[in-house]
Amino acid sequence: MKVKVINKSKHGLPQYQTAAAAGLDLNANLDQDIELKPLERVLVPTGLFMELPVGFEAQIRPRSGLAFKHGLSVLNSPGTIDADYRGEVKVLLVNLSNEPFVVKDGERVAQMVIARHEQIQWEEVALLEDSERAAGGFGSTGK
Ligand SMILES: O=c1ccn([C@H]2C[C@H](O)[C@@H](COP(=O)(O)OP(=O)(O)OP(=O)(O)O)O2)c(=O)[nH]1
Numbered sequence: 001m002k003v004k005v006i007n008k009s010k011h012g013l014p015q016y017q018t019a020a021a022a023g024l025d026l027n028a029n030l031d032q033d034i035e036l037k038p039l040e041r042v043l044v045p046t047g048l049f050m051e052l053p054v055g056f057e058a059q060i061r062p063r064s065g066l067a068f069k070h071g072l073s074v075l076n077s078p079g080t081i082d083a084d085y086r087g088e089v090k091v092l093l094v095n096l097s098n099e100p101f102v103v104k105d106g107e108r109v110a111q112m113v114i115a116r117h118e119q120i121q122w123e124e125v126a127l128l129e130d131s132e133r134a135a136g137g138f139g140s141t142g143k
């Protein structure tokens, strides 16, 4: 995949940490630390600019370790990177704990999953096909 990295601190390209990992860990690319107070959010730059093939998207997801230990999440999870986006990939971090969290340069703040997706064409119809579920939802099948 085409990629352009603005690498202020030489973090290299995002990597799969194990052989069959789904997520590529994303490093914060910072000039200085960012302190995130409780319930604060921040857009963390990654230094990564890429060109996804058409028909693919990238999903930005939290890392469970940071979520569990520090209450850190990705506010818009899963963030969506469109194939035609040419800007810098950024991570919208939120601190859901009661303690401040300091984001450091190079820290693996989130992970990115590359996935195929469809684009649909609308076809307007008068009637929709019947189904067993019909309009049932929101607990309609019981606990
Ligand atoms: O976590 C994210 C989410 C989005 N983006 C970039 C890539 C994406 O292609 C673009 C637009 O994202 P989205 O469609 O979620 O945002 P929007 O609020 O709908 O903005 P837009 O009107 O630009 O589509 O912003 C990121 O870098 N990180």
Ligand SMILES: [Mg+2]
Residues within 6 Å of the ligand: none
């Ligand atoms: Mg959008």
